[in-house]
Amino acid sequence: MPREQKLLSDIDDQASLRFQVPLIKFYQYEPSMEGKDPAEVIREALAQTLVCYYPFAGRLREGANGKLIVDCTGEGVMFIKADTDVTLEQFGEPLRHPFPCFDELLYNIPSSEGMLNCALLLIQVTRLKCGGFIFALRLNHVMSDGAGLAQFLFALGEMARGVTTHLISPIWERHLLDARHPALIIFTHREYDEMEAPVTTPITIFPFDNLIQHFFSFGFAEVSLLRSLLPPYLRCCTTFELITACLWSCRTLAINLDPDEEVRMLCVVNARSKFNPSFPSGYYRNVFVFPAAITTVKSLREKPLGYAVELIKQAKASVIEEYVKSVAALMVARGKRIHFPHVIGTYIVSDFTKAGLEDIDFGWGKAVFGGPMIAVGFISFLMPTKNKKGEVGSVASICLPAQ
Structure with a gap:
């Protein structure tokens, strides 16, 4: 592995991404792998994979002006x-959150969860009595987004199955998402309003303590019913846009804020397809932005579901290559410490239904479940799920104060 220092891009290096993302995948017994230890197979494959993805084996340091560097x-x-x-069947059928023994399936090694001078990946393989196993992972988010993590895990699966060359070669190329010089902010980035001018409307700070997590399922029947509530011209919206609008509206009702308070949905947009020429497929770090759909509590409460869907679609449509460059410029101009507004009216739903995490095969076939483990503060995750009939749906996580 080369001994060098690699700067993060100006998109990676923002305060809003400085947290750990836990992931879990369940695998069933595979007769053809009888006698093979999944933990050893994956450990050996990991050592091979890190030869190409060697920055994951390094540590974060802080450089000038707080710039993060991978040493x-x-x-x-x-x-x-x-x-x-226990057996896989004892976790329930179908597999769905919340999973018991969470802390034991991904053990938090003391002092391992920090940003600086800590390992960037934590992986745990738990072997089950039935011959299946659980693969759990914790990722430092500044290193990669969901698509980039999937690329790394697919490479790990290839190595575990004996494939000697990666289907996609990893590239760093941080300059692709660095701000131009001079930095030009050409969009209004309301997703980072906390550092803007003083707010004149009421705000409620997000209470990060004493939160309760809950999960909601959206199968074919629920999605069809929600779609029927939309006017005909909006029924072509994506399932993610529809569920996100529903969650945003219901969450806003639940938190019972002042009617004039602003609420915002920060729409997670994978910007890889927004670049011309197209973004290189081997880039495995953060390539997403968070355009904001903003309205008032009163408007979201009183207007039909289609209103929220339209706001979300408009926010997503605003993202072009120049928008991404403008976010990078904002990070440079205002300092890397700017972050999303930590107010309860801020909400993010991150879509893992298309990430393909359940398709990663270490030799035991595809996972029977794959997705993030928990919601994180005001961030929810939408994950794929299947019922006993094999019908595909989604499950959404959400964190809120107990009341």
């Missing part, structure tokens, strides 16, 4: 082998 030290990632005396 490619080759110190490695953390890997845990575990055993349990």
